[in-house]
Amino acid sequence: MTRATLIGFTAVAMWAMLALLTDLSGKVPPFQLSAIAFTIGTLVGVVARLAAPSPAAKRQPVPAVVWLIGIGGLFGYHFFYFTALRNAPAVEASLIAYLWPLLIVLGSALMPGERLGWHHVAGALLGLAGTFLIVTNGGGLSFDGRYAMGYGAALVCAFVWTAYSLLSRRFQSVPTDTVTWFCAATAILSAVCHLALEETVWPQGWGEWAAIAGLGLLPVGAAFYTWDYGVKHGNIQVLGAASYAAPLLSTLILIAAGATRATPHIVLACLLITFGAALAAKNMLLRRRAPDAASA
Secondary structure (H helix, E strand, O other): OOHHHHHHHHHHHHHOOHHHHHHHOOOOOHHHHHHHHHHHHHHHHHHHHHHOOOOOOOOOOOOHHHHHHHHHHHHHHHHHHHHHHHHOOHHHHHHHHOOHHHHHHHHHHHOOOOOOOHHHHHHHHHHHHHHHHHHOOOOOOOOOHHHHHHHHHHHHHHHHHHHHHHHHHOOOOOOHHHHHHHHHHHHHHHHHHHHHHOOOOOOOHHHHHHHHHHHHHHHHHHHHHHHHHHHHHOOHHHHHHHOOHHHHHHHHHHHHOOOOOOOHHHHHHHHHHHHHHHHHOHHHHOOOOOOOHHHO
16 A cells, blocks of 8 residues: 555544544534634644745745635535534434545546546445444434435535545645645634634633644644645545545544444444455555566
8 A cells, every 4th residue: 555545544543533532622612613623733734844844946836726625625524514413413414424435436537547446436335334334323314304404514515525635636736735724724714603603612621622632633633634645646546435434443432432332233334344445445455466577
């Protein structure tokens, strides 16, 4: 597996911590939490830029469309995700939003130089099946027309992140540290939404502040930088299918923290997601050896 793909997968691993850290952050409203976390995420990029300054060569200006993709992707995803959770049951909304890994795999077929194989699609579908078991807690779904707005927002959310990931790959020459300013803009826009839509609730105690700091440093910080690098330079089909590991790892972390318990359907989900990711990555894991010229 390529180094860039592995770097991209670290984002998936960090996103697995999102549920636990969000739960530990207390009753801070979503947009306020997003504003604080993305401010910390911005500082992650600033520190990284200072620690590894760019070469003396003049940097090329970032095209306006890249700013639109970056800010629209980060802020748009969170805006529609929060909107979905406010207007639909969390189980159904979350599962719809988690269509994005499958959409990335399918959408990659439209990217120049990419080849979509049956194993990519099959792997992503197995991952989706495993995610269904986790999100629904082994049960079923109950879609209700009253929540159509929430379902629609969740679907838009999935398409926004898919578009962000795929379009980012088209601008491979844009350095990953540009994500710093995407995070900064998202923090500002989240703060505006908070002031317009929510009542301010500050974290209580060092534990909640530590959880929010963890959010900003990892799943709402460093993860976006490593994801950007991964989708630009790694195997995007494998990353898409492997992204279904996020809800699984998240559930395992919650089990380890004592916030939930292990059940048979989680074991089955683990098998489905693991096999699906391995299937999607089979060409990378099982590279054929070049024929030995001496034995010909």
